Amino acid sequence: MEIKKDRLYSQSHEWVLFEDDTTATVGLSDYAQSELGDLVFVNLPQEGDPAVKGETIADVESVKAVSDVFSPVSGTVQAINEELLDTPEKINQAPYDAWLCRIKDVTGKDGLLTAEEYEAFVAGL
Amino acid sequence: MEEQVILKTPLYEKHIQHGGKIVPFAGYYLPVQYPAGVIAEHKAVREGVGLFDVSHMGEVAFEGRDALANLQNLLCNDFASLAIGRVRYSPMLNPQGGVVDDVLVYRLGEESYWMVVNAANRHKDVAHILAHRFGEVTITDVSDQYCQLALQGPKAEAVLGALLPAQSIPQRYYSFVPEADVAGVRCLVSRTGYTGEDGFELYAQAQDAGDLFDALLKAGAAYGLQLCGLGSRDTLRMEAAMPLYGHEMDESVSPLETGLGHFVKLDKPDFIGKAALLAAGEPKRARVGLTITGRGIAREHYPVLREQQQVGITTSGTFIPTLDAPVAMALVETSCQALGTKLFVDIRGKAVEAEVVPLPFYSRKK
Numbered sequence: 039m040e041i042k043k044d045r046l047y048s049q050s051h052e053w054v055l056f057e058d059d060t061t062a063t064v065g066l067s068d069y070a071q072s073e074l075g076d077l078v079f080v081n082l083p084q085e086g087d088p089a090v091k092g093e094t095i096a097d098v099e100s101v102k103a104v105s106d107v108f109s110p111v112s113g114t115v116q117a118i119n120e121e122l123l124d125t126p127e128k129i130n131q132a133p134y135d136a137w138l139c140r141i142k143d144v145t146g147k148d149g150l151l152t153a154e155e156y157e158a159f160v161a162g163l
Numbered sequence: 164m165e166e167q168v169i170l171k172t173p174l175y176e177k178h179i180q181h182g183g184k185i186v187p188f189a190g191y192y193l194p195v196q197y198p199a200g201v202i203a204e205h206k207a208v209r210e211g212v213g214l215f216d217v218s219h220m221g222e223v224a225f226e227g228r229d230a231l232a233n234l235q236n237l238l239c240n241d242f243a244s245l246a247i248g249r250v251r252y253s254p255m256l257n258p259q260g261g262v263v264d265d266v267l268v269y270r271l272g273e274e275s276y277w278m279v280v281n282a283a284n285r286h287k288d289v290a291h292i293l294a295h296r297f298g299e300v301t302i303t304d305v306s307d308q309y310c311q312l313a314l315q316g317p318k319a320e321a322v323l324g325a326l327l328p329a330q331s332i333p334q335r336y337y338s339f340v341p342e343a344d345v346a347g348v349r350c351l352v353s354r355t356g357y358t359g360e361d362g363f364e365l366y367a368q369a370q371d372a373g374d375l376f377d378a379l380l381k382a383g384a385a386y387g388l389q390l391c392g393l394g395s396r397d398t399l400r401m402e403a404a405m406p407l408y409g410h411e412m413d414e415s416v417s418p419l420e421t422g423l424g425h426f427v428k429l430d431k432p433d434f435i436g437k438a439a440l441l442a443a444g445e446p447k448r449a450r451v452g453l454t455i456t457g458r459g460i461a462r463e464h465y466p467v468l469r470e471q472q473q474v475g476i477t478t479s480g481t482f483i484p485t486l487d488a489p490v491a492m493a494l495v496e497t498s499c500q501a502l503g504t505k506l507f508v509d510i511r512g513k514a515v516e517a518e519v520v521p522l523p524f525y526s527r528k529k
Contacts, residue, residue, distance in 0.1 A: 075184075075196060075200055075201055075394070076200045076201050076202045078202075078460070078482040078489075079459070079460050079482065079489070081458075081459075099460050099482070100201070101201040101202065101394060101398055101481055101482050101484070102195070102201065102394050102397075102481070103462070104460065104462065104511075
């Protein structure tokens with residue numbers, strides 16, 4: 039399982055990659071995609087939607103079940119990765135490239151885990 | 164719900180060794196998938212061969228002069244004509260005409276039968292069976308003595324052919340060979356399955372499970388045999404529109420409503436539930452297939468709507484790999500069962516378009 043060092047993580051297995059102080063892209067960790075299994079469907083927010091830390095921002099569906107994706111930070115949705123709507127399997131194939139959405143005016147960075155902290159967290163599950 | 168201890172099948176360690184992702188299911192720890200994933204496992208069964216541990220299934224032995232009479236009373240299908248070496252499916256009903264379980268009956272001998280039951284219903288079934296027992300018959304729950312492996316897919320016969328002489332491979336669907344020697348393991352080999360594909364189910368003594376599993380895995384390697392878990396078992400049976408207890412039927416659903424009328428022989432003198440079925444008259448609900456034409460995946464127990472009125476409920480729903488599309492089965496008012504009827508499924512608060520389509524979603528080319 040890969041944990042990229044260039045970004046932060048949440049305990050609900052989203053990754054956050056900051057482009058600048060207040061803009062971040064969000065995706066699912068390798069651990070998350072592996073636990074979810076083959077993804078066949080993604081529901082994304084719309085541009086301009088509010089993102090609230092800890093609340094549902096998207097959902098992903100595997101063959102077996104639907105799972106919520108929780109926003110790891112607060113802010114406003116600036117862009118979504120529309121490509122995933124037709125090719126959700128990209129999350130399985132390349133979880134760290136398959137970003138779900140970009141959030142601007144980010145607040146609530148506290149509590150995010152570094153790669154090392156996330157690795158320890160996953161090891162304890 | 165009674166407090167339940169979760170059991171391991173005799174193959175638990177094998178599942179771990181092969182990277183199975185273990186979940187509790189029907190009182191057993193079983194793999195939901197192996198590292199290949201549900202879609203790859205599903206396709207392996209459709210195009211090649213897959214191996215499932217279904218040891219959680221229960222077996223109840225009926226022996227004695229009144230074995231047949233007891234089965235005839237317990238089950239709504241007719242077993243009078245079931246020959247030795249043959250298998251037949253039936254719902255088992257409660258006195259109200261609802262479904263207690265759906266089972267397979269094997270005729271092993273003149274006065275000897277096996278009833279194969281769903282794991283989750285095993286104890287309930289045995290209590291029901293014993294409560295209605297009469298005459299000269301010994302009824303024994305032998306579930307823990309046996310393992311069961313399902314070898315499924317168009318290449319299943321070739322895999323068995325590498326291990327068994329031709330006369331030990333049952334040729335007709337729903338027939339079985341009572342004693343075959345698979346790499347030194349004594350098995351009952353049955354040409355049955357729950358995938359909509361050709362295949363076999365092998366029953367052996369529980370202590371031989373590991374040897375049987377290894378022998379099949381080894382013989383299957385040349386045919387690309389894939390280990391398969393509960394996830395693909397569900398998508399495969401769903402695609403073939405095979406009903407699953409607790410979904411398409413339960414104690415409150417009549418077999419006529421859920422599309423099992425073919426297995427209800429109302430011309431049989433009597434069986435438990437017959438009077439209730441007759442009194443209920445024409446079914447008011449029907450099981451239909453739905454494709455989700457809007458965006459979303461319907462899961463089980465989602466409301467089905469027409470013009471904002473609820474007309475039914477989904478019983479199973481998923482994304483099925485062969486069609487590469489989301490589908491569902493639903494119990495709906497009979498006025499909505501015509502093919503092409505446009506309905507909506509309430510997917511977590513959103514009304515998503517769906518259409519009634521023929522079942523099964525997939526049938527194999529014969």
